Amino acid sequence: MSFFSLKGRKWTVTESLVIILLALVPLFVTFPYRVNIFLSWEGAYRMSAGQIPFKDFGSPLGYGFWIVPALFFKIFGPEMVSLVKAQVLLNIMAGFAFRSILKSVGVKPGVRLLSVLVFVLSYSFFNFWPWYNHTVIVYELVGFSFLFKSFFSDSRKRSYIWMALAALFIFLSVFTKQDGGGMAFMLSLLFLAYNSFQTRRWLDLPIFGGMFLVIAVLFIAPLMPGFAYWFNHGQAPHSSRLAINDFTDEIFGNSNWIKGYVVLVILCITAGVQQWNTWLQQRREVLFALLTLGILGEAAIFQVTSYTPPDNNIFFHSFAFAFIATYLCNHLQVNLDRGKPLLLATVLVLFWWSGTWWKYISRFTDRLFPAQEMVDAHHPNQENVVNRRNFMLNSDTTDVPVSSWIFSDLKPFRKIYMPASTVQGMDRLMNLPVVKGNKGDLKVLNMSELTPLAVVIPYKPETGPDFPLWYHLGVGMFNRQLATFKQKVKDHHYDLIIYEYAPGLNNFFPFALRDDLKQHYQQVDSFLAPRRPTNAIIEVYVK
Template sequence: MPGSFTQRYKATFLECLIIIGLALVPLFLTFPYRVNIFLSYEGAYRLYLGQTPYKDFGTPLGFGFWLMPALFFKLFGPSLISLVKAQVVMNIAAGFAFRSILKSLQVQPGIRVLSVLVFALSYSFFNFWPWYNHSVIVYELIGLAFLMRFITASFNHWVRGLQLLAAAFFLFLSFFTKQDGGGLGLLLALALLLYYSIIEKKKFDLLIFIGFYALVAIAFFWPFSKYGIGYWFNHGQAPHSSRLSVVDFADAIFGESQWLKFYLVLIIVLLIPQLKQFKAFWENKQLVLFTLLTLGIIAEAALFQVTSYTPPDNNIFYHSFAFAFIVSMLSQYISFNLNAFKPFVLGAAMVLLWWSGTYWKYIDRVFAKFLPANEIQHVSKTGENVVSKHNFMINLDSTDVPTSEWIFTDIKGFEKIYMPASTVHGMERLIANVKTKFPQGAPKVLNMTELTPLAYAVPFNLETGSNYPLWYHLGVGMFNKQLDMFTAKVRANEYDIVLYEYAPTLNNFFPFALRTELEATYQKVDTFLAPRRPTNATIEVYMKK
């Protein structure tokens, strides 16, 4: 590949190869059951069935997160593996949105390709399953991509109007996926548009964007206003609890966030020469937009890690933006040209080394087939006690089942997913029991477990109602009002079967109070492991006495 990346097609080909190639990898893999994926499945399955959010089920989020998974359920069937396919498309969309933003900012092709590689490795590649804390950022990036095209490209008024409308739509969809990330994305967009309006003296564009955003918001909210969306949608009001805590923000930013602070310090150092000539800097539209965007993304990541604390690495979308900005600035001060072949290859090698942790575990699996890991020794040949990184701690958890011992099942909805043998056999017993005791039709089931595809596999009908929660985490997905409702139904023996997941280390992940009621009212007929890692939770099957 001699020559320079100034030839447009070379950079474009590599970017497409990186974005699409890495995104397609999950299609060739099998997966262990993913913790918390029950929520992705449940919302998508209800939409797949034609249920209406807030009318048939309540959720403290908007339903933007479930639109893509529900579409893939329609295309490929309501199986867990369909969620993986949906995430492939989300990762591709995120990669091209990021690329579009860098193109709008006129980032050099070589730097752009390396930045896309950083984005794919650091943020997309290991996200095999859809999750709202990831989808919210994907929709935000798509919205920002349209916004940056509106700000930087020259089109006629109609095209620019459509770009601004698309930006408003996807930025609101981000908010309607997760309020914190979507709200921060909106503030970033407003900051970019405010600068653009001032520098270009086009004050109405900012107002038009706000108007578009308001219209999209009304279009989403208004149809559900009669179904209690105000009760469910969390904006910090009771019965919801706010996650805005100055102490938590301070702890996360000053006590942790090493990469965020490192990037921030380096960016400030690189900007000092530019700020000495502030008027020239202010009039350099491309540089100011790039600076605002990068600093805004870093600020968003700093706050997002507190308001959306699971999983702990869901805010690492900032690495690629910081990398693109820092390398672009360094290229002005240091004599290197990443558009040339040798510097680019060296840069790519360093990026691959930097983010080797995201792909090494998959390479290691291949190596393990030919080079088995050394057997863990506890006593040397001379009889001395051996202490190493593999055995310096003693595992006293006798219930844990390592994923190497998990198995596959042909139960509908769970294809290509492996789980503890106890889980698989427990589901098989449940299905056999239902066929025996309810030959005439589906039983009435309350499924308070992570095995939400059982509704499709058994099958049984899902309860509906504006007061019915999508998931059962007390204080997050449901509240005391819903707990009282379920308690009354259990006392009245309204359910034929209740599946309850007992996770003692989690704070009312499934309400503990309801388990007490079940033990008093129903008969426990079976218990098996929940598909968690580690396997520290059990699924209990209750039937009418």
Template sequence: MQPTKLQRLLFTSDILIIIAFALVPLFSTFPYRVNIFLSWEGAYRISQGQTPFQDFGLPMGYMFWVVPAFFFKIFGPGLVTLVKAQVFINILSGLAFRSMLKSLQVQPGLRLAGVLLFCLSFSFFNFWPWYNHTVIVYEFVALALLLKAITSQNKLRLLWFAAGGAFLFISFFTKQDGGGMAIMIGLALIGYASIADKKWWYLPAALAGIALAAAFFLLPLRGTDFGYWFNHGQPPHNSRLSAFDIVDEFFTNSQWIKFYLFIILLLMLPRLLKWKQLWADKMMMLFFLLTVGILAEASIFQITSYTPPDNNIFFHSFAAVFILQLLGQRMADLNFNSIKTITVVMAGMLLWWSGTYWKYINRIVSRANSGEQTAAAAVGRNTYMIKSDTSDVPMSKWIFSNRKGFEKIYMPPSTVEGIERVMKMDAVTKPTDKPRRILNFTELTPLILEMKYEQDRGIHIPLWHHRGVAMFDRETKLYTDRVHNKYYDLVLFEYMPKLNNFFPFEVRDSLLTNYELVDSFHAPRRPTDTWIEVFVPKHAAKDSSATSPLQ
């Protein structure tokens, strides 16, 4: 049977929505994103040929950085290249979600609305790559492959199972918590399908994919410090898995997750009471297991990966589509292949998630109107309280830097001016016969593109310097000893007095003893209560070109 005109339209529209939402960031400029230095640093090192766990250590797998590193090779190592990499990741995640809905035989109209909700609630506002997002994207690819293998009769099913298993490991080798839960959801789907279809080979095929991927990525790491760096929970890592925290967060907050669970259980109650019929309904059972598994994962993920606070938001589209499908089956006049129904549902989703796109429109408008504030409008909703932080600089007043790596990225004026002063210092400009030794404990890692210094490398060197996450006692002592011995010609240290040892206070204490603080300026954060401090060895302080008064 030939597809109707409406079916052809629906088939292409969801793909166009995925691509259109993903491409929006390419036509924008951006404020400096907090912590994006971590994404840049790993991608830059890998793009330069450095090897994880040999040239630097990190407390997770390195798959998060592979896509950005590839884009650095193509487009150059600017911060804005990370945005281009995220465009690809967002397209990949949208197509994976669409594939899952197709495998579960969701009506094309509802699938279109589901894809729109997925883009609005999960992918669109992720302009920057982040490991807590990428781990979920790899999980979605794995689940899409596994569902395709389970629901199709294609001769390539064996390969789909193996490929799905491989991506389960890739998800785990991106971040342990999300990847571990992805494996559990994948095994639950495979286990059910094996019993329902009476096919014993499903599980071995997927496990073979996991084993092959593990061998491919782990065997080259023999002889490295991989065992020390990897796995939250073993010393020197602290476990992030707390049963009490998970239960406490679930019952105290998690309003959307509990709401979805209530509605799903209410609508599923007649089927659950006739569980043998439910078990025999393969598509319904797969969708039910998938949705409940995703909601359970979101409940745990918000505790084990708590930054940013909404990084578990991936569950909305699964739960909403499943609920709408259940409603559609109960209401004969609710036809999701009707233009009118689709229009109403999609308009409702755009209204529901208006905050996702409105904040970007608002940001553009506020920057355009930043100079039009008048005394008559001095008191209003946003100005009736006097801010206690008088050092804060509104984002509407941030400016661009012309330094390599910061194209299309705007930062506080103090940050841009401070960078220019640092670039004029003797430690940066003075000719030298030996490699410059510069330690950059800040978020301005792309400065290496113009400072031209050699990065610290080795199995004891952390990729980033977050105390207790990627840097422990051994690494802190390494840096405090080097500072004590005045190993570095210049040190940039980001002082975050309100964050607990993000950049280790011990290193700063050693700097204050053995180095001279010659300059400081705002870090590219909001509120701007964080400082980048510039240190030189005490004997070299008199030769410094920094002239700014200390803040």
């Protein structure tokens, strides 16, 4: 009997290996500095140091995003690579949560294994760094896995334990990012409403709502009153950054994958249902359909509300694949639990998502089959070589290709490479008299992406209920905080100020503060910020 024809633990082991082994890959590679990762580091560092969100710093988000990274900082230290290790755990959590959901709705082992592979390749494998737009979905999937287990539990007591855990993780999803978490909560109510109607367990819906409310109060009450100001639920000074045409333009003008999947899912349901009244009684199938369509709807909205980076919403591929593959295999009588069909399907899935793994292999093929180099395009006596790699000339003379980035000797940046200008600039910063003479009482304002400098300078990050976690004006801080910073600069409150000037980003670091820095402080250095493209400058100011 072949390996794949065996049932039970063989499938569990195979699926677990796919989830765990691919999640562990980031532990064995090095990374370029990730744009915006400073925010992940700063929140985790502050919480790991015992600071309390909304008491010691403010954020328009809940602190759910920083729980796992802060735990890893406590275990492994406040290094950038600790964030990578935290993301390994989050990817493993997401993979097993997805697998659990598919088991609950009765997906057969072969299709389930392929769907897990699609999930890992399309959503987890290339997510090396923790980011709130990803963590919010991880918590949502864990919440859904517990909720679906509660639906099909044989014990009423265990059912409510699973439901309580579902309420906890759905709240953590909301407490990570309001848009994804809010949609997770609404989908949970939809699933509960259908399940309660079919099982006549009418108390499940209000019990879940009560559990969610109690958990929310336990988390939020100790954080008041700062929470009411900082957490964005539409109150001033927060403002809506969305318009109805943002949704219509994106959904009707783009979203081809999502719309295609919706059409295929509806066709599968229509082709598979003989008697609608009978089908509506089949809880697993209906919940599977509601889940798939709900995830597709969430992805359509999420791509507008969380628009950066542009691939935040691609968690939908694996759900759509699992549903469509299940129906196709049933109607075409294809048994993917057998070895040969499963092997062929695996090859097709790997071909479909080759973009996620080929970039690693291409590093070797590029060496084996090097492209013909272009000669000087302006040289009159040489034959020019024009191909798809060079038909456009790069006129950006400031860009520094990642291939020329280097590593820093500073411990928090271990295994992370950055532009040479950034590394050399940090070395010069560490040799400034104000830093070398630091006795631990240095007052520093670090408005840059190099937040791990707090460990090596070192300095204690400023705290207070009106102090923002990050400095994006209109998003992470507001005019009240800007006025405070401007006054502190005029009063020469800080010994050292590190300011990042990103002219192409709308007040990512407040432009108005730079004018005061020029007037009241002395600029002693500048170097490239660790961005790609390298279009921002870090400026160093002293009294």
